Amino acid sequence: MNRRAFFSWSVAGLAAIWAAVGVSLGAAARFLMPSVFYEPPQTFKIGNPGDFSFGAPTLLPDEKIFVFRDQEKGFAVASAVCTHLGCTVQWFSSDDRFHCPCHGSIFGTNGEVAHGPAPRGLEWFEVTQARDGQLNVDKTRIVPASYRLMVKV
Amino acid sequence: MNKLQEVYRSIVRRDPLSTEKGKAELVFLNVWLHIHPVKVKQENFKVRHTFYLGFISFYLFLILVGTGVALMFYYRPYPAQAYQDMKDLQFVVFLGSFLRNVHRWAAHGMVVCVVLHLCRVFYTGSYKKPRQFNWVVGVILMLLTLGLSFTGYLLPWDQLAFWAITVGTNIGGYAPLVGAKIKEILLGGHNVAEGALIRFYVLHVVVLPSLVVLFTMVHFWRIRKDGGLSRPVWKLEGEAAGQNAPMSQPLVQIGGAAAPPAPLRKGTVAAASKDKTYGLMEVVTGKPLFETIGPEESDDEVFSFPYAFYRETIAFLVTLISVMAVSLIWNAPLEELANPAKTPNPAKAPWYFLGLQELVSHSAFLGGVLAPTLMVGALLAIPYFDKNPSRRLASRKRAIWVFTAFMVVNFVLIVVGTYFRGPGWALTPPWVHVTGHE
Numbered sequence: 342m343n344r345r346a347f348f349s350w351s352v353a354g355l356a357a358i359w360a361a362v363g364v365s366l367g368a369a370a371r372f373l374m375p376s377v378f379y380e381p382p383q384t385f386k387i388g389n390p391g392d393f394s395f396g397a398p399t400l401l402p403d404e405k406i407f408v409f410r411d412q413e414k415g416f417a418v419a420s421a422v423c424t425h426l427g428c429t430v431q432w433f434s435s436d437d438r439f440h441c442p443c444h445g446s447i448f449g450t451n452g453e454v455a456h457g458p459a460p461r462g463l464e465w466f467e468v469t470q471a472r473d474g475q476l477n478v479d480k481t482r483i484v485p486a487s488y489r490l491m492v493k494v
Numbered sequence: 495m496n497k498l499q500e501v502y503r504s505i506v507r508r509d510p511l512s513t514e515k516g517k518a519e520l521v522f523l524n525v526w527l528h529i530h531p532v533k534v535k536q537e538n539f540k541v542r543h544t545f546y547l548g549f550i551s552f553y554l555f556l557i558l559v560g561t562g563v564a565l566m567f568y569y570r571p572y573p574a575q576a577y578q579d580m581k582d583l584q585f586v587v588f589l590g591s592f593l594r595n596v597h598r599w600a601a602h603g604m605v606v607c608v609v610l611h612l613c614r615v616f617y618t619g620s621y622k623k624p625r626q627f628n629w630v631v632g633v634i635l636m637l638l639t640l641g642l643s644f645t646g647y648l649l650p651w652d653q654l655a656f657w658a659i660t661v662g663t664n665i666g667g668y669a670p671l672v673g674a675k676i677k678e679i680l681l682g683g684h685n686v687a688e689g690a691l692i693r694f695y696v697l698h699v700v701v702l703p704s705l706v707v708l709f710t711m712v713h714f715w716r717i718r719k720d721g722g723l724s725r726p727v728w729k730l731e732g733e734a735a736g737q738n739a740p741m742s743q744p745l746v747q748i749g750g751a752a753a754p755p756a757p758l759r760k761g762t763v764a765a766a767s768k769d770k771t772y773g774l775m776e777v778v779t780g781k782p783l784f785e786t787i788g789p790e791e792s793d794d795e796v797f798s799f800p801y802a803f804y805r806e807t808i809a810f811l812v813t814l815i816s817v818m819a820v821s822l823i824w825n826a827p828l829e830e831l832a833n834p835a836k837t838p839n840p841a842k843a844p845w846y847f848l849g850l851q852e853l854v855s856h857s858a859f860l861g862g863v864l865a866p867t868l869m870v871g872a873l874l875a876i877p878y879f880d881k882n883p884s885r886r887l888a889s890r891k892r893a894i895w896v897f898t899a900f901m902v903v904n905f906v907l908i909v910v911g912t913y914f915r916g917p918g919w920a921l922t923p924p925w926v927h928v929t930g931h932e
Contacts, residue, residue: 373679373682374675374678374679375682375683375689378683378684379683379689380683380684380685380687381685402834402835402836403834403835405834405835425664425854425858426660426661426664426665426854426858426862427660427661427663427664428657428660428661428837428841429834429835429836429837431837431839440918441837441918441919442837442838442839442840442841442917442918442919443657443661443837443840443841443855443919444851444854444855444919445855445918445919445920457856457857458854458855458856458857458858458861460858460859
């Protein structure tokens with residue numbers, strides 16, 4: 342091996358080692374992203390239709406959803422998580438709107454933004470009736486605010 | 495007895511402190527003290543020049559490390575246990591409540607002192623050449639201090655902790671492009687739960703304190719390399735004196751085992767000069783970056799022992815006693831156990847983040863991402879854009895106005911967030927009590 346070849350191989354070798362270090366660092370960053378989430382399921386049953394009253398929506402605090410039940414139109418499920426920074430909104434019967442305690446966002450009956458700083462309205466989730474008659478909410482399926490589930494009780 | 499003496503002499507090898515050589519050796523033979531120069535300029539230690547804010551910030555950090563390690567013995571970073579351990583510390587553990595108080599109030603004090611230190615350095619123009627980079631290091635240390643506060647007040651897992659982590663990580667989620675990933679990495683999942691707590695715990699007890707130590711070392715080192723503590727403005731002789739202008743003639747730097755030659759006072763003879771030995775490490779050609787060894791003695795130069803050490807010790811003791819006194823009178827707050835199902839109304843961050851909360855209440859992206867980024871960028875850029883070489887207030891009117899306005903805006907935002915925001919973040923004066931909200 343002549344001198345020029347030796348230096349070429351040395352440079353190539355050093356580059357390979359640094360590349361390996363770079364890849365390892367990337368893998369270390371990926372290490373911080375969990376591969377398994379021990380979190381509550383995104384699809385869950387919330388009970389029988391008869392459990393919910395008409396009028397003001399029912400807050401299910403653990404699931405962070407509001408369940409609306411309307412005499413004619415049926416069931417709808419809205420997210421209780423403020424789209425601004427994630428606080429749980431409260432329903433005020435005094436003005437029929439959702440108020441966020443953290444930064445003052447207000448949402449109307451259809452979840453639309455009535456007052457900032459929330460960038461967009463509350464999300465609505467698909468609600469279906471399972472075979473056993475219970476209502477089933479799927480948080481991965483976003484539906485329009487007009488979505489309603491009609492059930493026979 | 496001779497053996498004992500031999501052991502002692504093997505540890506403490508300096509000459510007696512009554513001699514100048516002993517005073518010098520105390521500093522440069524001791525790994526902990528040698529961050530000091532052998533001699534300091536008396537006027538630089540005047541309270542009305544620095545208010546010792548840098549020292550106090552550092553001392554508070556030491557107190558925080560001490561109490562923090564103590565608290566770690568009783569703290570389990572898991573949601574159910576964390577809050578229970580807080581209650582144990584409050585009511586059962588001997589001195590637990592007191593140590594937690596000291597830790598909490600020292601943390602608040604550190605935020606205050608670091609910010610005031612930043613102001614002092616600005617108003618005395620101490621960030622100017624050659625200290626530009628040390629200002630940058632200082633700003634980084636301030637951000638680390640805020641990061642430690644943020645990660646720290648999450649650990650009790652009370653309502654404040656839970657909703658602060660919720661809001662804080664959601665702000666991170668607004669960062670362009672990488673927002674969602676940042677949020678997931680911080681939380682270790684999609685919800686604020688045990689994964690988030692252990693991550694913030696590791697950041698709080700290992701990652702961020704280590705970074706503070708590293709940057710503090712750079713900060714202190716740079717002070718020495720930039721010519722020691724900044725000169726009080728009133729000691730500047732003419733505009734050029736305070737600027738550390740490059741020397742016109744090459745300077746031979748002397749280093750090694752002995753102190754730099756003690757310069758002579760005019761008309762006096764230094765008796766010790768016969769005993770001095772110099773270790774010359776290396777002679778190189780070229781000019782130094784800037785003047786680090788003054789060619790002449792300044793009239794107020796004295797040995798660090800005891801002048802500087804005495805003052806630093808007093809500052810430390812005053813700091814420690816103040817924090818202890820505050821901790822005996824006021825207890826660190828602890829809210830109810832974190833309840834993911836119920837957001838308190840109003841949900842407020844600690845006071846130093848209420849300016850930020852006030853900003854995000856107008857727009858999450860503008861107030862939570864863009865404005866803070868611009869603010870930090872502006873702070874970092876100050877020494878590189880303020881080319882005015884003068885350190886005197888009178889000749890820096892525009893810079894003083896801009897910086898003061900910046901600080902006042904931040905202060906007003908914090909005051910509004912703290913005292914003028916009621917339930918639902920509505921504008922409510924502090925003297926109006928709103929009922930009907932939980």
